[in-house]
Amino acid sequence: MTHSPIWHPFTQHALFPDSVFIDRAEGAYLYAKDGRRIIDAISSWWVNIHGHNHPKIVAAVQEQATKLDQIIFAGFTHEPAERLAEKLVGLTPPNLTRVFYSDSGSTAVEVALKMALGYWAHKDEPRRGVVALDHAYHGDTFGAMSVGSRGVFSELYDNFLFDVHRLPFPETGREHLTVEAFARLLKKQANDIAALIVEPLVLGAAGMRIYSAATLRSLYALCRSYGVIFIADEVMTGWGRTGTRFACEQAHIDPDIVCLSKGLTNGYLPMAATLATEYIYQAFYNTDRAKTFFHSTSFTGNPLACAAACASIDLWEEDNVAERIKTLHDHQAALLPRLAARKDIENVRHIGIIMALEVCNVRQGYLSDVAPKLYRYFLSQGVLLRPIGQTIYMLPPYCVSQDDLNFIVGAIERALDALACGDLENI
Ligand code: PMP
Numbered sequence: 001m002t003h004s005p006i007w008h009p010f011t012q013h014a015l016f017p018d019s020v021f022i023d024r025a026e027g028a029y030l031y032a033k034d035g036r037r038i039i040d041a042i043s044s045w046w047v048n049i050h051g052h053n054h055p056k057i058v059a060a061v062q063e064q065a066t067k068l069d070q071i072i073f074a075g076f077t078h079e080p081a082e083r084l085a086e087k088l089v090g091l092t093p094p095n096l097t098r099v100f101y102s103d104s105g106s107t108a109v110e111v112a113l114k115m116a117l118g119y120w121a122h123k124d125e126p127r128r129g130v131v132a133l134d135h136a137y138h139g140d141t142f143g144a145m146s147v148g149s150r151g152v153f154s155e156l157y158d159n160f161l162f163d164v165h166r167l168p169f170p171e172t173g174r175e176h177l178t179v180e181a182f183a184r185l186l187k188k189q190a191n192d193i194a195a196l197i198v199e200p201l202v203l204g205a206a207g208m209r210i211y212s213a214a215t216l217r218s219l220y221a222l223c224r225s226y227g228v229i230f231i232a233d234e235v236m237t238g239w240g241r242t243g244t245r246f247a248c249e250q251a252h253i254d255p256d257i258v259c260l261s262k263g264l265t266n267g268y269l270p271m272a273a274t275l276a277t278e279y280i281y282q283a284f285y286n287t288d289r290a291k292t293f294f295h296s297t298s299f300t301g302n303p304l305a306c307a308a309a310c311a312s313i314d315l316w317e318e319d320n321v322a323e324r325i326k327t328l329h330d331h332q333a334a335l336l337p338r339l340a341a342r343k344d345i346e347n348v349r350h351i352g353i354i355m356a357l358e359v360c361n362v363r364q365g366y367l368s369d370v371a372p373k374l375y376r377y378f379l380s381q382g383v384l385l386r387p388i389g390q391t392i393y394m395l396p397p398y399c400v401s402q403d404d405l406n407f408i409v410g411a412i413e414r415a416l417d418a419l420a421c422g423d424l425e426n427i
Pocket of ligand 1 (some may be wrong): 009104105106107137138139140204205233234235236237261262338
């Protein structure tokens with residue numbers, strides 16, 4: 001693969017010249033051209049929920065492909081898009097009445113920010129302030145990077161990003177500091193804070209940092225008191241990852257805007273949806289064409305992606321996915337004490353089907369040398385785990401078996417043993 005012209009994402013080609021060539025995938029497994037079977041323990045960047053190539057999703061896409069491919073979505077609509085919008089409105093809180101399609105988590109966030117800032121501009125009381133959590137990640141386009149935390153990902157572009165207000169991450173036992181910081185900010189600049197954007201309950205790319213539903217609820221309550229738009233970026237946490245279909249359900253809150261992507265189509269096709277309240281929609285609803293919501297991507301509302309998403313949502317009932325998630329959570333919970341007993345790791349944590357831990361006594365941060373060493377070792381064992389710095393985490397599709405889970409945890413234990421003996425140096 002060394003001569004491939006492809007420039008891969010988040011890949012330092014000088015260190016990783018070769019990619020694993022995958023021929024096909026089924027359920028929780030990826031099958032490589034060289035004959036290896038690899039357990040997809042991170043759902044291929046968190047997109048896959050029911051397993052790869054699920055026959056019902058394959059059939060839905062095949063059927064759609066014979067009817068309608070891609071059409072312009074301005075002034076036109078189609079059956080799978082309408083069907084999906086109804087499903088999404090039905091699954092989310094009743095205040096969310098409008099569905100805007102795009103094609104990735106980042107675009108879902110861009111749309112959310114443009115809706116929120118546009119709302120205030122159209123109301124003729126422009127508020128410009130956006131608030132976000134420390135360590136947040138919301139995508140790699142410029143708006144999404146702006147609300148994300150600054151660091152190695154954004155460094156080259158920091159001067160081009162807009163400033164946002166930051167709240168400290170709600171560490172366990174110190175959650176009040178986050179809530180108090182937000183309250184102080186609102187008191188001081190009540191008329192200039194347009195929106196708060198959060199990853200509810202878990203900051204994914206920050207290394208699966210978990211915080212409490214009570215804190216999420218307090219932040220939401222402050223938004224309500226000051227009329228601030230609450231944006232829930234459920235791109236990672238949505239579709240069951242935290243135990244409920246959407247993380248916000250655990251805090252019993254009704255966000256004004258919700259961003260969905262990744263598991264929306266079971267990762268079968270790229271797609272995202274930004275859901276908004278009627279009052280935000282109405283701020284743009286006007287006979288004045290200048291007040292149109294000016295955002296589009298060519299592939300907005302792609303019929304095949306909509307068909308995949310509808311089939312994926314139907315599977316929740318047909319395959320009793322809620323029960324599967326619970327069983328998977330329990331199986332993981334039973335494995336936790338084994339890991340927690342080790343002295344070379346700390347902060348073993350678990351929410352829904354996400355398990356994460358920190359490797360001790362290694363360089364900390366995204367560029368920690370331990371991450372590529374562990375990654376290579378895991379692959380050599382037939383497991384796809386892609387540590388974020390010193391954080392090892394697992395976020396599997398819901399079809400993963402108990403044997404697979406045992407195998408994944410076994411691979412983690414062997415990796416830690418090998419790390420301790422210095423055996424990962426030449427991997
Ligand atoms: N928001 C969150 C919370 C994410 O985790 C991600 C991707 N990991 C994104 C947005 C961006 O999604 P995408 O990579 O599809 O643009």
